[in-house]
Amino acid sequence: MKAIPFVRAARMVGRGTWSFLTDRPLVVSFEVTHSCTADCLHCDKGGIKRKPAGLLRAPDYARLRAQLKPMAVQLSGGEPLLRKDLEEIVRAVKEPSGLPYTILVTNGRLFTEEKYLALRALGVNQFSISLDFPDARHDNFRRSPGLYEHLSTLVPKLAAHGFDDVALNTAITRDNLASLLNIYDRAHEWGVSISFSAYTPLRTHSMDHYISSPADLLLLRQTLDELLSLKGRDGVIANSSWTLSGIHDFFVHGTIPGCKAGRRFLVVTPTGGLRACSMFQDTYASPEEILKKWVPKNTCGECYVSIRSYLDASFWTLLKDNVSNRVFSHHPQTKQC
Numbered sequence: 001m002k003a004i005p006f007v008r009a010a011r012m013v014g015r016g017t018w019s020f021l022t023d024r025p026l027v028v029s030f031e032v033t034h035s036c037t038a039d040c041l042h043c044d045k046g047g048i049k050r051k052p053a054g055l056l057r058a059p060d061y062a063r064l065r066a067q068l069k070p071m072a073v074q075l076s077g078g079e080p081l082l083r084k085d086l087e088e089i090v091r092a093v094k095e096p097s098g099l100p101y102t103i104l105v106t107n108g109r110l111f112t113e114e115k116y117l118a119l120r121a122l123g124v125n126q127f128s129i130s131l132d133f134p135d136a137r138h139d140n141f142r143r144s145p146g147l148y149e150h151l152s153t154l155v156p157k158l159a160a161h162g163f164d165d166v167a168l169n170t171a172i173t174r175d176n177l178a179s180l181l182n183i184y185d186r187a188h189e190w191g192v193s194i195s196f197s198a199y200t201p202l203r204t205h206s207m208d209h210y211i212s213s214p215a216d217l218l219l220l221r222q223t224l225d226e227l228l229s230l231k232g233r234d235g236v237i238a239n240s241s242w243t244l245s246g247i248h249d250f251f252v253h254g255t256i257p258g259c260k261a262g263r264r265f266l267v268v269t270p271t272g273g274l275r276a277c278s279m280f281q282d283t284y285a286s287p288e289e290i291l292k293k294w295v296p297k298n299t300c301g302e303c304y305v306s307i308r309s310y311l312d313a314s315f316w317t318l319l320k321d322n323v324s325n326r327v328f329s330h331h332p333q334t335k336q337c
Contacts, residue, residue: 058088081110094123159191173209200303255301
């Protein structure tokens with residue numbers, strides 16, 4: 001993806017520095033709904049759900065944006081495109097300055113070229129679309145018939161506009177391990193970038209999709225090495241090299257220590273509860289309460305999804321990787337859509 005324009009990058013640096021100095025989150029994931037059009041095998045938020053009482057509206061998101069002042073926000077779910085008022089929500093989270101950097105995370109089922117152009121005009125900076133397989137096996141994994149065919153038509157159309165703001169997101173599982181290079185090829189063919197992250201059983205408590213056998217770990221190492229050799233050739237792979245390498249370490253050891261949940265990123269539920277991490281149900285009233293009650297006790301290292309892996313970096317490494325290369329992760333906060 002293209003580098004962020006200088007003025008916007010400077011504003012992000014200023015906001016990020018302020019966030020570090022004041023112990024505010026750099027990234028906030030607004031889970032605008034827990035309802036979803038898919039029912040993915042690796043996720044706990046599948047299916048259409050009844051609208052909850054107290055659902056946040058656009059003015060609530062404007063208030064939270066002003067309170068939290070994040071450098072970047074992710075609009076996620078569930079499936080955020082289920083929200084009829086999504087355009088109003090986008091307006092609410094954007095400041096006149098163009099901050100925060102705004103990422104929409106979607107499975108793509110309800111996405112259209114018209115919605116892409118409308119949301120982009122309102123200030124969405126990056127569109128992250130999930131892809132688990134480079135063919136119709138994606139439909140089976142997502143339990144959403146026809147989804148791959150829809151994406152194979154839609155994504156190249158979006159890329160053809162030339163804004164370079166569409167990225168695929170792939171959670172690496174035992175199921176798609178042998179297809180990762182083909183998924184990379186698909187991103188290249190469609191003219192978009194791609195970000196890889198690691199499957200975690202924290203959501204489903206299932207090890208069925210986890211990579212653990214010696215043979216699979218060897219294949220993972222070889223595949224990641226090949227992806228690392230491809231990185232930089234054409235700008236397709238958004239991950240930093242050290243993050244991509246860390247995926248293998250996570251599957252080998254089953255943990256990566258040093259999670260910054262609650263300090264560098266947090267989650268807002270559809271009804272306004274604050275969570276340090278979307279993998280856990282503990283809900284708090286304020287960022288200060290999370291810092292006081294969650295952060296000192298957090299010893300979890302059981303995920304290496306994109307946003308967590310990026311925000312584990314030092315402040316200056318984070319700014320260098322994310323501002324100069326525009327690789328803010330795709331799957332919210334601690335999500336794997």
